[in-house]
Amino acid sequence: MAEDQKYLAIAPHFTLHTIGNHTYLLLSETQSFRLNGERYGILFPYLDGRLREQEIIARLGDRIPPADISEMIAHMRKRGYVVAIDPWADHARSAYWSANVLQPDECESFAQSVKLGVVGLGRDGAAGSVQASELAAMLMAQGFSITDFKNANLTIVLTEDYLQPALSDFARMAAKSEMAWVPFKPGGLNAWFGPVIGADSGAGNCYFCLARRLAEHRQGDTVAPASPEGARPARAFTKASLAVAFGRAALETVRLSFGLCDDLRTKLQVWSLSDGVNEQHGVPLFADCPEHALQSTPQTPDQMHRPITLSRIKNQDGADGGWRALTPEQALARLEPIVSPLTGIVGHLHKADLAEGLHVYSASQGRRMSIDPRQNRSLGRPGGAAGKGLSDSQAKISCLAEAVERYSAQWSGSEPRHQASWREIREHAPHPASFLDYAAQQYQNRESLNRNATTMARIPEPFDETAVIDWTPAWSLRDHAPRWVPTRFCYYEYRGNAPGDHDFCMADSNGCATGGSIEEAILQGVLELVERDAISIWWYNRLVPRRVSLDGLDDAFIANMQAHYQSLGRTFWVIDLTTDLGIPVMIAASAKQDGSRILLGFGSHLDGRIAALRALTELNQILMHDDIEPSTIQTKGGIEDAMMEWLATANLADHPYIAGTGAEKSVDDLPSAGFDTIDQAVRFCVDRMAEEGLDTIVVDYSRPDLPLSCVRVVVPGLRHFWNRRAPGRLFDAPVKMGALDHPHSYDDLHPLAFFL
DSSP, X not given: OOGGGSEEEEOTTOEXXXXXXXXXXXXXXXXXXXXXXXXXXHHGGGOEEEEEHHHHHHHHTTTSOHXXXXXXXXXXXXXXXXXEEOTTSOHHHHHHHHHTTOOHHHHHHHHHHOEEEEEEOSSSGGGSHHHHHHHHXXXXXXXXXXXXXXXXXXEEEEOSOTTOHHHHHHHHHHHHHTOOEEEEEOOSSEEEEOOOBSTTOSSOOOHHHHHHHHHHTXXXXXXXXXXXXXXXXXXOOOHHHHHHHHHHHHHHHHHHHTTSOOHHHHEEEEEETTTOOEEEEEOOOOTTOTTTOSSOOOOSHHHHOOOOXXXXXXXXXXXXXXXXXXXXXXXXXXXXXXXXXXXXXXXEEEEOOOBTTBEEEEEXXXXXXXXXXXXXXXXXXXXXXXXXXXXXXXXXXXXXXXXXHHHHTBOOSOSOOEEEOHHHHGGGXXXXXXXXXXXXHHHHTHHHHTTTOOTTTOOOOOOOTTSXXXXXXXXXXXXXXXXXXXXXXXXXXXXXXXXXOOOSXXXXXXTEEEESSHHHHHXXXXXXXXXXXXXXXXXXXXXXXXXXXXXXXXXXXXXXXXXXXXXXXXEEEEEEOOOTTOOOEEEEEEEETTSBSOEEEEEEOSBHHHHXXXXXXXXXXXXXXXXXXXXXXXXXXXXXXXXXXXXXXXBTTTOGGGTOEEEEEOGGGSOBOOOSBHHHHHHHHHHHHHHTTOOOEEEEOOOTTSSSEEEEEEOBTBOOSSSOOOSXXXXXXHHHHTSOSSOOOGGGSOSSOOOO
């Protein structure tokens, strides 16, 4: 409609007051405007929504010049005092539009052109047909047109629960029809609304990706008996709470339709119906989701291998922890969005500082689900991660990065893999014995050894070279060539279907790491392998290394630690575990004054000072275990159980190798290799391994749905610190280092398996 054909009125959300001789006041809920002049008093009575501008001019032309009337109207329209309205529309709704700085006539026309569908998937209750009708009536009261969902521009789908089976069926039907729709759970203490899914979402949202992440935080749903309403339908609601939820949904639909907010296109809205607190949760998108197939899994073995080429990655100056691809600010910007109890990799993040300047975080997280949630039929408690650092941001980043690392290595069933026996692919597959390192005696006596063994010390079945198993593609950085690593070794809770699969190993965290780039992740993974190799050589041979002076490490940090540990009746120290590899490895240890309650923390880095500080910050993280009550341990035979046994029984008098000996090393005497870029540091490590005849193999876990690069580094020949006693570096390195005159025998090794 042409501007001169529009009906004009004082913006309906204003109330007009005369407060003096030719002085007028426009008042709204939040605004106040004063207008002065006799002409306003003449003009205002005609701005009642029944006349167009030319009609107003025709009636007032003998009192105010037409040009002046047009100028006054243009000025007031620009300021929002006067708007064009639909004279037949609801006055209160027109006031709502103008209060939102919108043109009421345009809003009315646009709303009428938007066709909305409303579908109720509940049999009754909060999402039944009666409630769907009430929501439809409320949307009509907003000026929208209601139609059958098959003809709608956007359909709102009421559900008892976002994991209600019927919602999956609707989502598949909507995808085939290229419909845009919004899931809406109005019942319960918290109403859920969004995101927009389908043709008009603008963000490529996928219901099945959202449901998969929700299920990761609700693993009990996968073992609960099937129900048409879902495992946990929203039973709690009142007429008032539903009215609040419906009203908010109607208003959000207005905002979405009018382009006032894009939150619904990218977020799940959660509205508390008891205390009014509102939240927004990010919406995940999985690359391996079979419903939208962002990427297809390579079909041939050759296609599965992705060569890893190291790029130049500058060390970020000032990044805590040293040698990082991202600044702390950049890292947090990537990681903080993953925290959400509904849609995040991390459910909750907890600040658990020990004392001033001693920063520790812990996190709870769900477990990565299968690409088909129906395949998940085991109930498990959520996993956890922890982090530490010299600063609050470093500790938070460390915690969240560990959570991403654990999540990245969890099995979903979509991982690329190739079925073959080892003998068929032996040219490109290191023999599992080269990185499992179980001794023949351990296999021979596995039944008796496993009888009272912790999870970590358990001896698996011997590997069958002829069995057809799943192999995961990997890449050799030494030889720039493809490699195969057993999938069972790579992924937690592996559940493959290879015909010859057998229990010859299980996945653990050794060599797993994340980073702001794949180069950083590889570096951290290599350093962890070097660290655990050194721990194994030290622990099982009970070597007695030299202590390292705390002077010059970080005076303020050390002072904070000393004050806190003294308050606990503890002391702490650092010893140097660096092996023949020459890459610094440090252990920080603490005990009560009587030598009891021994705690250990470890760190490795190409800079010895950073390695020592990493060990100390890890010791602070481990200190949290000192307060764990044995009665609270849920998983018997696990790490916490073994830790409790150690804390209760171990004493330095029986374990002198932990105390260290000899004159303390100065910090200045520690190795300190410096590199301008992270890729240079990686190449140094790869070359150092190659000098020892060792290959550096990388499994790349990185995916678009992860905020960091994630890898598993495998170096066959380096030792795990768990109970692995095969010949090799465990026996040979101490002699090469000059720590022993001759190798220990199998029976002379430490009888206690390392337990962290």
